[in-house]
Amino acid sequence: MKNKSFFAFFLVLMTATAFSCKQHPQPVETTIDYSDTMYWYSCGDESHSADVFYVYPTVSTISFADNDSSWFADIRQPEVREEANGNQRFNKMLYGEYNFYAPYYRQMVFEAYSQPTSILDSLAQIAAKDVKDAFQYYMAHHNQGRPFFLMGHSQGSQMLIELLKDGMTEEQRKQMVAAYCIGYQVTAEDLAKYPDALKPATDSLMQGLVVFNSVTDTTAIGRVSRNDVVGINPTTWTMATDTVPAEFHLGMARYNEARDSVLVVPCPTRTYLFKHNTVCPDLDPEMVFIPAYEQMFPKGNLHFADSWLYGGNVLVNMRCRLRNH
Numbered sequence: 001m002k003n004k005s006f007f008a009f010f011l012v013l014m015t016a017t018a019f020s021c022k023q024h025p026q027p028v029e030t031t032i033d034y035s036d037t038m039y040w041y042s043c044g045d046e047s048h049s050a051d052v053f054y055v056y057p058t059v060s061t062i063s064f065a066d067n068d069s070s071w072f073a074d075i076r077q078p079e080v081r082e083e084a085n086g087n088q089r090f091n092k093m094l095y096g097e098y099n100f101y102a103p104y105y106r107q108m109v110f111e112a113y114s115q116p117t118s119i120l121d122s123l124a125q126i127a128a129k130d131v132k133d134a135f136q137y138y139m140a141h142h143n144q145g146r147p148f149f150l151m152g153h154s155q156g157s158q159m160l161i162e163l164l165k166d167g168m169t170e171e172q173r174k175q176m177v178a179a180y181c182i183g184y185q186v187t188a189e190d191l192a193k194y195p196d197a198l199k200p201a202t203d204s205l206m207q208g209l210v211v212f213n214s215v216t217d218t219t220a221i222g223r224v225s226r227n228d229v230v231g232i233n234p235t236t237w238t239m240a241t242d243t244v245p246a247e248f249h250l251g252m253a254r255y256n257e258a259r260d261s262v263l264v265v266p267c268p269t270r271t272y273l274f275k276h277n278t279v280c281p282d283l284d285p286e287m288v289f290i291p292a293y294e295q296m297f298p299k300g301n302l303h304f305a306d307s308w309l310y311g312g313n314v315l316v317n318m319r320c321r322l323r324n325h
Contacts, residue, residue, distance in 0.1 A: 031129075031133065032075070032105070032106070032130050032133060032134070034103060034133055034134045034137035034138075035137065035141075038076075038081075039075060039103060039104050039134070040101070040102065040103050040104070040134075041081070041084065041085060041088040041089075041092075041102040041103070041104060042088065042092055042100045042101060042102045043101060043142060044099030044100055044101050044142060045099060046099050046142070046144070047099065048097060048098050048099045049146060049147075050098050050099070050146055050147045050148060050149070050177065050322055051098055051099040051100075051101060051142075051143060051146050051147070051148040051149070052095045052098045052099070052100050052101065052148070052149045052151050053101045053102075053135060053138055053148055053149070053150050053151070054088065054091055054092075054095070054100060054101065054102040054151045054152065054156075055102075055103070055105070055131055055150075055151070055152040055156035055157070055159055055160055056084050056087045056088055056091075056102070056107075056152075056153070056156050057087065057152070057153040057154035057155050057156050057157075057183070057307070058107060058108070058109070058110050058154055058155045059073075059083045059084050059086075059087055059107075060072075060073035060080060060083055060084075060107055060109050060110075070109075071108060071109060071111075071112055071123050072106040072107065072108060072109065072123075072126060072127070073104075073105075073106055073107045073109065074106070075104040075105065075106055080104075081104050084104060088102045090253075090255060090262060090308075091151070091307075093255075093261055093262040094253050094262045094308070094311060094315075095149075095151065095315075095318075097315075097318075097319075098149065098318075099142075099146070101138050101142060103130070103131070103134035103138075105127055105130035105131050105134065105159070106126055106127055106130050107127050107155055107156075107159075108120075108123050108124065108126075108127055108155065112124075113296075124158070124159075124162070127155070127159055128159050128162035128163070128167075130159075131159040131160065131162070131163055131167075132162070132163050132167035135163055135167060135168070136167070139172055143175070145175070146175070147175055147176075147177050147322060147325050148175060148176060148177065149176070149177050149178055149179070149180065149318060150163070150164075150176060150178070150179035150180065150181070151179075151180045151182075152180070152181055152182065152184075153182045153183045153306065153307035154182075154183040154184060154224075154303070154307075157181035157182055157183055157184035157211075158181075158184050160179055160181050161181055161184065161186060161190070161198070161209075164179060164194075164197050164198055164209065165190075165194045165197050165198065166194075166197065168197075173197075176207065177207060177318075177321050177322050177325045178201060178207060178208060178209075178210050178318070178321050179208070179209050179210065180210045180314065181209060181210065181211050182211070182212060182213075182306050182307050183213060183224065183225075183303055183306040183307060184211065184213075184224065184225070185211065185213070185224060185225045185226075185227055185228035185231075186198055186200070186209065186211055186228060186229060186230045187227045187228070187229060188227075188229050191229065191230070198230075200230035200232070201232065201237070202232070202238065202239055203237055203238060204236075204237035204238075204317055204320055204321070205320055205321060205324040206321075206324075207321070207325065209230060210232060210234075210237075211228060211230050211231050211232065211276075212231050212232055212233070212234045212278055212306065212310070213225035213228060213231055213276075213277050213278065213302075213303065213306060214277065214278045214279075214280055214302040214303075214305065214306050214309060215277055215278075215279055215280070215300050215301050215302055216279070216280055216281060216283050216284070216285040216287070216300035216302065217279065217281065217285070217300050218274050218275075218277075218279060219298065219300065220285065220298045220299060220300030220301040220302075221274075221275065221277050221298075221301070222296055222297050222298055222301045222303065223296055224296070224297075224303055225276070225277055225303075226275075228275075228276040228277065229276060230276065231273070231276030231277055231278070232273075232276075233271055233272070233273045233278050234278065234310040234313050234314065234317075235248040235249050235250075235271045235278075235310065235313055236248060236271075237313075237317060239273060239276070240273065241272060241273045241274065242272065243270055243271070243272040244270060244271045244272060245270060246268040246269055246270050246282065247268075248271070248313075249267055249268060249269055249271065249310070249312075249313065250264070250310075250312030250313045250316060251264040251265055251266050251267055251311060251312035251313075252264065252265060252267040252305075252308055252309050252310065252311050252312070253265075253308040253311025253312070254308065254311075262311075264311050264312040264315070267283075267309065268282065269281070269282035269283050270282055280302065280309075283302070285299045285300035286299065287302065287305060288301075288302060288303070288304040288305045289301075290304075
């Protein structure tokens, strides 16, 4: 088993070009019943004092023939849920200090991101609604008043940002310790439209939205993060642009097959912030590079590594924020 945070998403990239071109998607009317355990990878064991509500990135490689569902992962199918399981299992092991809640949702297949904005926005509403419904079910039936973290990567972070905008009550916002929306962006327009809902954390302790995206050099910033205005350096949890020594990087999370566990291993690199992207100049630009997708993720773009690249820093920071909550 490999690091599923990267390789499951890699798989969808390599198969996305095989999908047929679909135009003018119609709304998908069905609603997911999150009281059915089939739609949850994990519902937590409630043995810890805080929770993680986790939303996985784009992993779906299976496209179905009918015009509506072919844009989305059909999570009624066991093989589609199985595609998400590796990523969810990796993260459940990584965040084992917390009760781990992870729903399946009708995520958009990768091809959707090549569509015009009007189509993409329409499609995103389906996935966002599922995440909102799952979150509200979790709050009503599982949370029991505990503090919680929101955690996602890529499309998962996109859907959590939508949840923050208009899917939570004020009381629920107070229970949230932090929302780690890794590998996505929040724009100036987002902040202007949702000033009360999207409150970026600007230090290592405050409650709020935490976003970061990484590159090995400034020319590798891609479409996913080029308009980000809240990105923070996850080795210091500040928006300072000074170069940070390598010892501040506390290690990356990797799957260890011999132990069947996720371990934090050294990853020495200096970092600095440039246009709210974290630059890691000492890492290999080929680290997670896929030539076929250079236009979206140029060489040196570390999007596929962001969810595990700072594993040690994130774990320590979660403890700090929880103590301060």
